[in-house]
Structure formats: C-alpha cells, structure tokens
Amino acid sequence: TSVFxxxxxxxxxxxxxxxxxxxxxxxxxxxxFYEELEEILIGADVGVTTVMKLIEELRAEVKxxxxxxxxxxxxxxxxxxxxxxxxxxxPGLNMAESGMTVxxxxxxxxxxxxxxxxxxxxxxxxxxxxxxxxxGDTFRAGAIEQLEVWGQRVGVDVIKQQAGSDPAAxxxxxxxxxxxxxxxxxxxxxxxxxxxxxxxxxxxxxxxRVIQRxxxxxxxxxxxxxxxxxxxxxxxQARLFGExxxxxxxxxxxxxxxxxxxxxxxxxxxxxxxxxxxGLGEKMGDLQEFDSEQFVHALFA
Ligand code: GDP
Numbered sequence: 678t679s680v681f682x683x684x685x686x687x688x689x690x691x692x693x694x695x696x697x698x699x700x701x702x703x704x705x706x707x708x709x710f711y712e713e714l715e716e717i718l719i720g721a722d723v724g725v726t727t728v729m730k731l732i733e734e735l736r737a738e739v740k741x742x743x744x745x746x747x748x749x750x751x752x753x754x755x756x757x758x759x760x761x762x763x764x765x766x767x768p769g770l771n772m773a774e775s776g777m778t779v780x781x782x783x784x785x786x787x788x789x790x791x792x793x794x795x796x797x798x799x800x801x802x803x804x805x806x807x808x809x810x811x812x813g814d815t816f817r818a819g820a821i822e823q824l825e826v827w828g829q830r831v832g833v834d835v836i837k838q839q840a841g842s843d844p845a846a847x848x849x850x851x852x853x854x855x856x857x858x859x860x861x862x863x864x865x866x867x868x869x870x871x872x873x874x875x876x877x878x879x880x881x882x883x884x885x886r887v888i889q890r891x892x893x894x895x896x897x898x899x900x901x902x903x904x905x906x907x908x909x910x911x912x913x914q915a916r917l918f919g920e921x922x923x924x925x926x927x928x929x930x931x932x933x934x935x936x937x938x939x940x941x942x943x944x945x946x947x948x949x950x951x952x953x954x955x956g957l958g959e960k961m962g963d964l965q966e967f968d969s970e971q972f973v974h975a976l977f978a
Pocket of ligand 1: 787956957
C-alpha cells in the first residue's frame with residue numbers, strides 16, 4: 678500500500694485533500710456541497726459518467742442513513758469507490774498452461790510501452806523465468822534502440838531487425854529463437870499505432886497468424902498501454918481501440934506524476950477491460966499489479 682500511497686501523492690492532493698477541505702468548510706450536506714464535490718471529482722479525471730453515478734449513490738446512501746454532517750461522508754465515499762472498482766478484480770496475467778507465454782504490447786508513442794516491457798521483463802526474470810524481448814516496433818529506429826537498452830539493463834535477449842522491416846518478420850524470428858532457447862515469456866513490442874485502427878488491426882492480425890503457427894494458444898495477452906497523465910485522452914484511447922482490437926488488458930503508466938489518477942476509476946467503471954498493472958515511476962521496480970482496494974485505501978488512508 679505504501680508504494681501506491683507514495684505514487685498517488687498528486688492524485689491525493691487533487692482529490693482527497695480537496696474533498697477534506699470541502700467537508701471542513703461546508704460541514705453540512707446540501708445541494709451546494711454535492712455540486713462542489715462533483716466539480717472536485719470531475720477535476721480529478723474521475724469522468725463525468727462515473728461521477729454522476731457516484732453522486733447518485735452517495736445521495737441515496739446519505740438519505741438512507743439520514744446523514745446531515747458532511748464529516749460522515751468520507752468513509753461512505755471511499756466505500757462507494759471500492760464498490761465501483763470491484764467486480765473488476767484484477768485477474769492477473771493470463772499465462773500459458775504449458776510452454777511459452779507470448780504477450781503483445783500496443784499503445785501510442787511515448788505512453789511508456791518500452792518502459793513497461795522492461796519492467797515486466799525484470800519482474801518475470803526475478804521470478805526465475807527465462808524472458809526474451811521482440812522489437813516489433815520497427816516503425817522508429819529509436820524504439821528498437823530503447824528496447825535494447827532495457828534488454829541490457831534487465832539482462833535478457835532482444836530479437837530485432839532493422840528499422841522499417843516487417844514487424845511480422847521480426848515476430849517470426851523472435852518466436853523461433855524463443856522456442857529454440859527455451860524461453861518462458863516472450864514480450865513483444867509492436868508498432869500498434871492507435872491513430873489508425875484498420876492498420877492496427879491488419880498489423881496485429883498478421884502478427885497473430887505468425888505467432889499462432891508456432892504457439893497456437895498465443896498471444897496470451899494483448900496489453901494496451903495508456904498514459905495516465907493524459908487523463909480523459911487515455912480513456913478515449915481505451916474506448917476507441919480497447920474492446921475491439923483483441924486487447925485483453927490495460928497498463929496505466931505514470932500514475933506517480935499525475936493528479937489525474939481518478940482516470941483509473943473512470944476506466945474501470947466505463948470499460949469492460951481489466952487494469953492489470955500500473956506504472957508508478959521510471960525505474961525497473963516501479964510497476965505494481967493493480968488492486969482496487971489497495972488503490973482506494975492508498976488514496977483515502
Ligand atoms: P514508449 O514510446 O511508449 O515506448 O514510451 P517509453 O517507454 O519510452 O516512455 C516514455 C517516457 O515515460 C520515458 O521518459 C519513461 O521513463 C517515462 N515513463 C514510463 N513509465 C513511467 C511511469 O510509470 N512513471 C513515470 N514517472 N515515467 C514513466
């Protein structure tokens with residue numbers, strides 16, 4: 678919880694401290710109180726739809742318990758937030774029952790895709806698994822180099838070709854090499870650009886076919902990486918492409934640097950996709966499995 682708490686400091690300031698200030702100042706729960714609470718929640722990127730639902734539930738609860746004192750609202754608010762996030766328990770990563778697990782990563786430039794791959798490689802390696810990276814984002818030379826830097830840092834092999842080559846060809850090489858070397862987890866960067874949906878689908882389908890020839894149950898996960906600092910933008914990226922392009926889960930990065938942590942709540946409430954991990958910093962160890970209860974407790978504790 679403490680890792681979460683530290684990482685979520687800016688969101689705490691933008692959300693919880695403002696709610697606390699509101700409670701102290703207004704003391705009574707009335708229409709003005711609800712209006713200001715609504716503004717605070719929307720300002721922390723909880724998302725309009727989610728905020729409306731939350732306020733409605735708060736009103737009902739306040740009525741039911743006959744509460745007038747604003748001070749009594751805070752525990753109810755965190756209770757309601759946990760409820761909103763629940764039924765959305767993190768199922769964890771889907772791993773191959775036997776043999777190699779293949780995980781694909783998609784996301785726009787700069788969201789933290791390469792960093793997330795590096796962090797996950799480190800995590801798997803610490804668990805004693807043999808890990809390999811595939812530099813399938815052949816669109817930018819920089820992306821390949823960056824992945825190599827992470828490969829060296831973590832101490833795992835990176836399969837690559839020149840920039841501009843066919844991503845499916847890189848995947849072909851990678852899956853073969855990984856099988857030969859007895860790899861447990863193959864983490865594949867892709868140039869899965871979200872700007873153009875049909876290209877994304879075409880590229881992913883081609884990659885799926887190449888991989889499935891060797892590993893019929895693959896890919897075991899397609900993780901969409903989103904930058905929490907972009908707030909509502911992250912939500913619309915997830916909405917646009919998440920549920921339709923074979924994406925199986927989300928990684929929300931840069932929660933440490935943002936006051937927009939409420940976006941996690943919006944995404945969980947509005948989309949049918951699990952948040953599997955959150956990024957809480959730039960270092961190897963700064964990746965946490967997402968846990969809704971821990972998340973809310975870190976905010977309100
Ligand atoms: P890519 O273009 O999607 O591969 O993005 P990168 O992995 O290169 O990340 C872009 C920038 O975001 C880099 O400076 C990373 O160090 C930084 N970054 C990635 N994840 C996090 C995170 O969880 N927290 C913070 N503070 N920075 C991050």
